[in-house]
Amino acid sequence: MGRVGLNSLLLKPLTAWLGRLEIEADVKMIEGLADKSPEIRGNQLGRFDRGPLASRNRMRRIYRRGVEGLDAAGVELDDSET
Amino acid sequence: MTLRPELDFWHPVLTSEELGDTPEKVRLLGTEVSVFRTAKKPLRGGGTVGAVLDRCPHRGASLSKGHVREGCVVCPYHGWSWAPDGTGKSPGNPDGRFRTQAFDALESDGAIWIKRAGTAVPFPRFDVAGFLEIARFRRRVNAPLEVVLDNFIEVEHTGNVHYVLGYDTHRLDEVICKVETTPETVRVYNQGPQKPMPWALRKLFRYPPNAHFVDDWTTRFAPVSSVYDQYWIDRLTGERGGDFLRNAVFFTPVEDDVTDLFVFVFAEATAWVASASTACCSSR
């Protein structure tokens, strides 16, 4: 279905506004965390945390040039199942 | 000066709009860098830029408080000038050979990017062919890179934290979350009931009733960035309905506890919609 009339004109400003709104909500939550330490050892994690866990390992190996599978304190992070 | 290994990768440090014809100071992983245009700012992107350590090697002035002349940044203190390749000239010492730390710098995709000079790493392209640019912006977050990234690579928070884009808090148990990894990437595919959305926005995004929202992203780490495909499908037929958004987010560590988000928002659109939208609100 094609986009017509007002919808086509509003696509850009409304979507841009919405994008900023969602980012602002994320930032407010992140900056208000009680614990902003990058350390996740000892946290209780759920099934939605598998992505972040796998990403931590790759960030350490590829971006930080550290050792995969070890967190800052040298404890292995198992991202195989959560 | 020892630079951190992460600086080997291209990082966005400013949006194109944030860099005018005078130098700007940016911080990347705690290193202060003076970024400048080597030629007048073009009407649209694609200008040439340079970047050198912000501290003048002569006696420590901040080069970002200087100005640009003949493609070089000129120090505001004694007038020494520094070229994008790091070579320096001193008006009072014409025979001197001077050098500062230079960075590779370029303007692309509406942003200014820098990295350690000479590293052979690919530029982090994201494919938006056929998409309309909706917005791009930088947002500073007072939190470490890892903590910021964590938020942007899980959807469990979207029910409580987001206004519109995300999943119904009361039906999070229905959300499918599949993780696929390669040695270099992490892809996460999420599909589940769209959280309630105001009527006007439902009309804007044109998604069907009882739609499932799909948020499918891949994260890469050289540099750290995620590209998100966000769309709706009919939960019974699995067919796509409504709009398709593609967003790229780059996570630039300013300091160990400060991170800049560079957000690039795109929507799938036909050419005539693109021209209508651009004519309506040419914000660039």
Ligand code: FES
């Ligand atoms: S401190 Fe920059 S020229 Fe002297």
